[in-house]
Amino acid sequence: MGKRNSLQQKYEDSRRRLLMDRSVPGRMGVSLPPNDVPEGPLPPSDMLRDEIDFPEVTEGEIVRYFSQLSQLNFSIDHNFYPLGSCTMKYNPKVNDEVAAMRGFTEIHPLQPESTVQGALKLMWELQEYLAAITGMPGVSLAPMAGADGELAGMLMARAYHLDRGDTQRTKVLIPDSAHGTNPATATMSGFEVVTLPSDARGDTDLDALRESAGDDLAGLMITLPSTLGLFDSNIEQVVKIVRDAGGIVYGDGANLNALLGRVRMGDLGFDVMHSNLHKTFTQPHGGGGPGSGPVLVGPRLLPYLPTPWVTRQVDGGPNSAPDGKKKETFGFTTPEKSIGRMAAFHGNFGALVRAHAYISSLGKDGIAAISNDAVLNANYLQSQLKNDFDLPYDRVCMHEVVLSAATLKRQHGVSALDVAKRLIDYGIHPPTMYFPLIVEEALMVEPTETESKETLDYFIEVMKTIAREAREEPSLLHDAPHDSPNTRLDEARAARQPDLRWRRRA
Numbered sequence: 213m214g215k216r217n218s219l220q221q222k223y224e225d226s227r228r229r230l231l232m233d234r235s236v237p238g239r240m241g242v243s244l245p246p247n248d249v250p251e252g253p254l255p256p257s258d259m260l261r262d263e264i265d266f267p268e269v270t271e272g273e274i275v276r277y278f279s280q281l282s283q284l285n286f287s288i289d290h291n292f293y294p295l296g297s298c299t300m301k302y303n304p305k306v307n308d309e310v311a312a313m314r315g316f317t318e319i320h321p322l323q324p325e326s327t328v329q330g331a332l333k334l335m336w337e338l339q340e341y342l343a344a345i346t347g348m349p350g351v352s353l354a355p356m357a358g359a360d361g362e363l364a365g366m367l368m369a370r371a372y373h374l375d376r377g378d379t380q381r382t383k384v385l386i387p388d389s390a391h392g393t394n395p396a397t398a399t400m401s402g403f404e405v406v407t408l409p410s411d412a413r414g415d416t417d418l419d420a421l422r423e424s425a426g427d428d429l430a431g432l433m434i435t436l437p438s439t440l441g442l443f444d445s446n447i448e449q450v451v452k453i454v455r456d457a458g459g460i461v462y463g464d465g466a467n468l469n470a471l472l473g474r475v476r477m478g479d480l481g482f483d484v485m486h487s488n489l490h491k492t493f494t495q496p497h498g499g500g501g502p503g504s505g506p507v508l509v510g511p512r513l514l515p516y517l518p519t520p521w522v523t524r525q526v527d528g529g530p531n532s533a534p535d536g537k538k539k540e541t542f543g544f545t546t547p548e549k550s551i552g553r554m555a556a557f558h559g560n561f562g563a564l565v566r567a568h569a570y571i572s573s574l575g576k577d578g579i580a581a582i583s584n585d586a587v588l589n590a591n592y593l594q595s596q597l598k599n600d601f602d603l604p605y606d607r608v609c610m611h612e613v614v615l616s617a618a619t620l621k622r623q624h625g626v627s628a629l630d631v632a633k634r635l636i637d638y639g640i641h642p643p644t645m646y647f648p649l650i651v652e653e654a655l656m657v658e659p660t661e662t663e664s665k666e667t668l669d670y671f672i673e674v675m676k677t678i679a680r681e682a683r684e685e686p687s688l689l690h691d692a693p694h695d696s697p698n699t700r701l702d703e704a705r706a707a708r709q710p711d712l713r714w715r716r717r718a
């Protein structure tokens with residue numbers, strides 16, 4: 213990237229000035245009309261403060277300030293964002309428009325059910341869509357995120373074993389290719405976690421699984437596809453071994469965009485799973501929210517489902533088929549042995565509206581096209597980049613590909629972090645790095661189904677260029693990014709000692 217002359221640097225510095233630093237005494241952003249009401253008494257003087265600084269700027273300056281601030285953020289609406297495991301895909305704006313309709317935003321969770329029948333119908337239909345997509349008959353939309361769905365699932369597994377008097381079932385097996393939330397959730401639910409190794413192909417090691425599947429087995433949590441971006445080819449045996457040993461099989465289905473319309477966890481014999489609506493089914497997310505992680509169960513766990521669960525009554529009795537003339541009534545129900553609530557109300561309703569809009573606008577064929585395109589895009593990247601980076605598991609991947617910079621590091625001192633930072637100079641968000649933990653110098657790339665071939669080709673060209681730069685001019689990567697608002701931050705310090713308040717310079 214070229215060097216800036218002093219004038220360009222001045223412009224760059226001015227763009228980064230804080231609002232308070234732009235303040236000039238006496239400037240105004242508004243003209244207030246003369247006071248036409250009687251002045252009232254001020255609060256007591258000990259409640260008044262005169263040390264508060266307000267920025268004194270014009271309206272134009274404040275508009276520029278916030279517009280410039282918004283441009284310092286990288287977002288999926290700006291550019292390619294191949295963040296593995298996070299599915300930063302383009303979300304159609306029409307879904308936001310639907311979620312913003314007054315009929316949805318101006319209702320209250322404490323309103324009588326009779327006054328929110330439309331919202332309840334939407335939730336019931338979404339439950340039905342998700343049940344059809346996953347093959348799991350019971351769905352609770354209550355969990356607020358993927359990890360919350362996992363927690364609900366593992367609390368149900370615990371309630372199931374305790375109900376049967378199986379108090380010795382305390383062990384949960386988790387492959388080393390699982391998402392990090394899986395062991396955290398199992399531990400929070402009171403289980404002891406035992407890590408299972410992956411075999412040479414990246415699948416669950418069946419011998420290790422058999423050895424650990426005893427009377428103390430509460431269950432297994434498996435991420436499918438795994439964080440290696442692979443579909444476990446042993447999955448049918450894995451499910452059988454765990455079920456034969458009396459354990460519950462949990463499927464982390466956060467990355468359903470790899471499986472939609474092709475594989476249903478219910479058909480594979482899973483007892484419980486969750487789906488991240490904010491990844492697979494459209495929901496702008498990032499920075500911690502907002503999310504939605506419905507939990508889905510098979511027959512064994514149905515009575516334990518979190519409350520509330522939306523059910524439908526059709527005039528003429530519970531088995532009466534709706535025919536367009538019979539009245540349908542929707543309401544909240546608590547399953548017989550429910551583990552209780554996951555949150556105060558009924559889940560993240562705006563995310564549910566978006567997911568409903570997305571699924572119903574795509575239909576069955578559109579849903580299957582998602583997994584087609586997500587898997588095709590990832591395999592295209594893998595085939596084009598496997599000679600420039602290491603590919604730890606050289607087999608067909610699912611929706612994401614895990615590359616490695618291990619050889620670049622050994623031979624040229626260039627790490628996965630350097631590669632990721634250099635991508636910023638080319639306008640691309642870094643992929644997930646150093647995860648999964650079992651891959652050295654990992655670069656986990658998820659192109660998603662929404663990117664065009666032109667974007668993927670640009671990314672391939674950039675990655676090849678970076679691999680060449682690493683070999684020929686590694687210092688270029690060590691100092692990257694060169695042209696971004698920030699360079700390399702001390703992330704630990706930024707998180708532990710955030711400086712969020714403007715202070716007047718002495």
Ligand SMILES: Cc1ncc(COP(=O)(O)O)c(C=O)c1O
Nearest residue numbers: 297298357358359391393466503
């Ligand atoms: C495979 C997998 N499981 C679980 C989660 C956790 O989801 P959340 O961040 O919504 O809690 C994620 C998040 O990216 C994930 O990729």
